Amino acid sequence: MCTNDKGGFVPPDASKLVARCPACKAFNPAKNTKCKKCGAEMKQQT
Numbered sequence: 658m659c660t661n662d663k664g665g666f667v668p669p670d671a672s673k674l675v676a677r678c679p680a681c682k683a684f685n686p687a688k689n690t691k692c693k694k695c696g697a698e699m700k701q702q703t
């Protein structure tokens with residue numbers, strides 16, 4: 658049902674575990690500092 662970093666769909670409840678790229682809107686692990694898709698810098702929310 659739910660997919661993690663390998664899946665394309667992330668349920669809203671996992672929004673705290675992922676960060677969304679401001680450039681391409683791709684989901685990345687929250688710990689990522691750069692988007693794995695386009696390489697844009699991710700904003701760190703700490």
Ligand SMILES: [Zn+2]
Pocket residue numbers: 678679680681682683692693694695696697
């Ligand atoms: Zn991106």
